[in-house]
Amino acid sequence: MKQRMPYEEAGSGNRNIRPGIGMLFCLLLLMLSLPAMAARQGEVRLVLDVSGSMKSNDPSNLRANGIRLLVELLPTNMRAGLWTFGDRVANPLALGTVDEQWREHALSVLPRLTEYQQFTDIETALREATRAPGEDGTVHIILLTDGMVDIPAGSSSKPARDAASRQRILDQLAPELADRNVVVDTIALSRNADIPLLRRLSQQTGGLASVAETPEELLRSFLDVLGRVVPRQEVxxxxxxxxxxxxxxxxxxxxxxxxxxxxxxxxxxxxxxxxxxxxxxxxxxxxxxxxxxxxxxxxxxxxxxxxxxxxxRILVESSLKLAGAELPATLYQYFETPLEAWLDGGQGNARATAITAELRQQGTLIDSAILTREEDGHFRGHIEPGGISGNARLRLEARGEGFTRLRQQSVDVAPALSATLAENQSSIVLQAAYDRLDRSNTTLTATLQGESLPVETLDAQRWRANLPDTLPETSVPVELSARVRLDDATREIPLPPVWLNRDAAVGVAGAQLDRSAINAREMASSDQEATETTSGPEAWLQSLWSRIGSEWPAARQQLTEWGREPWSWGVAAALAMAWLFLLLHRRQRQRRRRRRRREPHL
Known part of the structure; x- marks a missing residue:
C-alpha cells in the first residue's frame, strides 16, 4: 500500500481567495492538474455567439468562465481555436497546438466576448470554423448560441433568407461535416434558442445537444461537452x-x-x-x-x-480504469442502447464483480441494468429511455473488492421519427432519426377524422402521408402510428398527432418539441408573409418592429431608463399611432388574402 502524506487541520491563519472573476481565473488555471484519461486524437474548435441577446441571457458572462475551464482542461499538444460570430465571423484565437503560450493567448482574447453584434449568422460561422480540414482524427466543434438563425437582410426578404440559411445547415452543411468526420456539440443557452435545429445538427454529426436553461447551468454544460472530448475517471x-x-x-x-x-x-x-x-x-x-x-x-x-x-463530481487519477465502448451522444425513445464495459489495468484482486448502468433525468431514475459478464471478460447489457425527451445522464459503475470506478456522460434523448407538415398542408413527411428504422421494418399509418390516409415511401427512411384537397377549417389532428419489427420482435411506437390549422410542432415517438423555439420560428414565418406583400411606410414599420423584437432582451433595460425622460412619452405615443396604422392596414390585406397554413418547424 502506498504511503499517504499526513494532513494538518487548517487553522485560523488560512487564507481564502476572494470570489469573483479573478478568483475563477486562478481556480481554472489550477485545473491543469486535473486527472484525465488519454484524450481522443483530434481538434477542438469553439464557435461562440456574441449577438446582443447574449448580454441578457448571460449577464454575468459566465460563458467566459466555461471557456476558461475548457481552455485549461484541453490536453497539451491537442489543436484548438476560437471563433466568434454575430453578423460577421472573427477568429481571435487561431487554430494552434495547445501549450502554455496558447493558453495565455486564449485567456487574453476573452474580453472580445462582450463586443456584441446584432445578428446570429450560424451558417457562416460553422463554414468559417470548419474551412480548414483537421490534421489528425476527429474535429470537435463546440457551438454555443442563445438564438436562432438571424442573418443580415439583403435584397430579398429577411425571413426568407433566414429560413433558407437554416435549411442549408440541415440539408447541406450537416451531412458535409459528417462526411468530413466533424462532430458538432451544441449548447443552447436558454430555451429561446432554436433547439430543434441544434438537436438535428448534433444528431447528424454524432455530437451532443445540450440545453443550459440558466446561466448557472452553463458551466455544467461545458463540462458535459468536454467529457466527450476528454473522458475522465470518477468515483x-x-x-x-x-x-x-x-x-x-x-x-x-x-x-x-x-x-x-x-x-x-x-x-x-x-x-x-x-x-x-x-x-x-x-x-x-x-x-x-x-x-x-x-x-x-x-x-x-x-x-x-x-x-x-x-x-x-470526484475525478481520480488511477491506473485502474473503467473502460468501454464509446457511449452514444444520442439515445432514441423506446429503443434499447447497447452497452459494453470492462476493467482496464486491474492486477491481483482488482476484478470487477459487477458493472451497473443507470439513466437519470434531473435526478429521476429512468432505467437501470446489471451488465452481464461474458467469456471475454467484458460486461454487456442495454438501457432504454422510454418516452422521455431532452438531456439525461448515463452512468456506468464498476464495483470490486475494495474499489469503485465511475464513467458518466450527458446524453440527449430524441424522437426516433420526426414529422413535418407541408406549408400548404398537402402532406406530412416522416423522417427516421434512428438509423435502424427503414422501409423494410417500419410501417406507418395515418388517419384524419376516422378516414385512412395514403402513406407512400419516399426513400429508405422517409415516408409521406398525403392529405385530401379539402380540409376542415377547424383545428383537427392527423393520427399517426408506426409498427416496427426489429430483432425478431414487433412493437408499436407512440406517435403524437399532427394538428392541422393550428400552430404546433410535434416530434414523433413521444416528444413535444420546445415551444419557445417553435413560436419564434412561426413568428419569422408570419414576418415573411407581411414582408412579401408590403412596401413603403408599412414595410419600414414592419422592419422596425422586427428589429425591436429581435433586440428586445438587450434593449429592455435601456427603454426603462429612457422612460424616466419627459420626451420619451411623446415618442412612445407617436410609435403607438404608427403601429396602430400598420395593424389596421395589415388586417385589410389579410381579409383579401387566402388564409395561409403553417408548418410546424422541427
Missing part, C-alpha cells in the same frame, strides 16, 4: 461522501453549491478536517463551486461537510 459521490482506494494517486473534487453557502470542508478517513489553506492541498473557492485537488489521498471514506449541488 461515485453519494450523500456527501466518497471512497478512495489504494490504487488512486490523487483526486480532484469539483463541488457546486449555491451562492453565499457556508464554507465547505473535507473530513479524512482519520477524522481530521481539511479546509482552504491546508498544506499539500490545492483548494480554490468561488461563490458557485469549490475545486479541491488532494495528492496521495488517504485510503478510506471521505466526507464533504457542506451543501453539495447537482453536477458535483
Amino acid at each position: 461515485p459521490l453519494e450523500q456527501g461522501h466518497f471512497d478512495i482506494d489504494d490504487r488512486i494517486d490523487s483526486f480532484t473534487a469539483l463541488l457546486f453549491h449555491d451562492r453565499n453557502e457556508p464554507p465547505i470542508s473535507l473530513s479524512t478517513p482519520q477524522s481530521s478536517t481539511l479546509s482552504a489553506g491546508a498544506p499539500n492541498v490545492r483548494w480554490r473557492h468561488d461563490d458557485r463551486f469549490d475545486l479541491i485537488t488532494v495528492p496521495s489521498p488517504a485510503e478510506g471514506r471521505w466526507q464533504i461537510n457542506g451543501n453539495v449541488g447537482p453536477g458535483s
Whole structure:
C-alpha cells in the first residue's frame, strides 16, 4: 500500500481567495492538474455567439468562465481555436497546438466576448470554423448560441433568407461535416434558442445537444461537452461522501453549491478536517463551486461537510480504469442502447464483480441494468429511455473488492421519427432519426377524422402521408402510428398527432418539441408573409418592429431608463399611432388574402 502524506487541520491563519472573476481565473488555471484519461486524437474548435441577446441571457458572462475551464482542461499538444460570430465571423484565437503560450493567448482574447453584434449568422460561422480540414482524427466543434438563425437582410426578404440559411445547415452543411468526420456539440443557452435545429445538427454529426436553461447551468454544460472530448475517471459521490482506494494517486473534487453557502470542508478517513489553506492541498473557492485537488489521498471514506449541488463530481487519477465502448451522444425513445464495459489495468484482486448502468433525468431514475459478464471478460447489457425527451445522464459503475470506478456522460434523448407538415398542408413527411428504422421494418399509418390516409415511401427512411384537397377549417389532428419489427420482435411506437390549422410542432415517438423555439420560428414565418406583400411606410414599420423584437432582451433595460425622460412619452405615443396604422392596414390585406397554413418547424 502506498504511503499517504499526513494532513494538518487548517487553522485560523488560512487564507481564502476572494470570489469573483479573478478568483475563477486562478481556480481554472489550477485545473491543469486535473486527472484525465488519454484524450481522443483530434481538434477542438469553439464557435461562440456574441449577438446582443447574449448580454441578457448571460449577464454575468459566465460563458467566459466555461471557456476558461475548457481552455485549461484541453490536453497539451491537442489543436484548438476560437471563433466568434454575430453578423460577421472573427477568429481571435487561431487554430494552434495547445501549450502554455496558447493558453495565455486564449485567456487574453476573452474580453472580445462582450463586443456584441446584432445578428446570429450560424451558417457562416460553422463554414468559417470548419474551412480548414483537421490534421489528425476527429474535429470537435463546440457551438454555443442563445438564438436562432438571424442573418443580415439583403435584397430579398429577411425571413426568407433566414429560413433558407437554416435549411442549408440541415440539408447541406450537416451531412458535409459528417462526411468530413466533424462532430458538432451544441449548447443552447436558454430555451429561446432554436433547439430543434441544434438537436438535428448534433444528431447528424454524432455530437451532443445540450440545453443550459440558466446561466448557472452553463458551466455544467461545458463540462458535459468536454467529457466527450476528454473522458475522465470518477468515483461515485453519494450523500456527501466518497471512497478512495489504494490504487488512486490523487483526486480532484469539483463541488457546486449555491451562492453565499457556508464554507465547505473535507473530513479524512482519520477524522481530521481539511479546509482552504491546508498544506499539500490545492483548494480554490468561488461563490458557485469549490475545486479541491488532494495528492496521495488517504485510503478510506471521505466526507464533504457542506451543501453539495447537482453536477458535483470526484475525478481520480488511477491506473485502474473503467473502460468501454464509446457511449452514444444520442439515445432514441423506446429503443434499447447497447452497452459494453470492462476493467482496464486491474492486477491481483482488482476484478470487477459487477458493472451497473443507470439513466437519470434531473435526478429521476429512468432505467437501470446489471451488465452481464461474458467469456471475454467484458460486461454487456442495454438501457432504454422510454418516452422521455431532452438531456439525461448515463452512468456506468464498476464495483470490486475494495474499489469503485465511475464513467458518466450527458446524453440527449430524441424522437426516433420526426414529422413535418407541408406549408400548404398537402402532406406530412416522416423522417427516421434512428438509423435502424427503414422501409423494410417500419410501417406507418395515418388517419384524419376516422378516414385512412395514403402513406407512400419516399426513400429508405422517409415516408409521406398525403392529405385530401379539402380540409376542415377547424383545428383537427392527423393520427399517426408506426409498427416496427426489429430483432425478431414487433412493437408499436407512440406517435403524437399532427394538428392541422393550428400552430404546433410535434416530434414523433413521444416528444413535444420546445415551444419557445417553435413560436419564434412561426413568428419569422408570419414576418415573411407581411414582408412579401408590403412596401413603403408599412414595410419600414414592419422592419422596425422586427428589429425591436429581435433586440428586445438587450434593449429592455435601456427603454426603462429612457422612460424616466419627459420626451420619451411623446415618442412612445407617436410609435403607438404608427403601429396602430400598420395593424389596421395589415388586417385589410389579410381579409383579401387566402388564409395561409403553417408548418410546424422541427
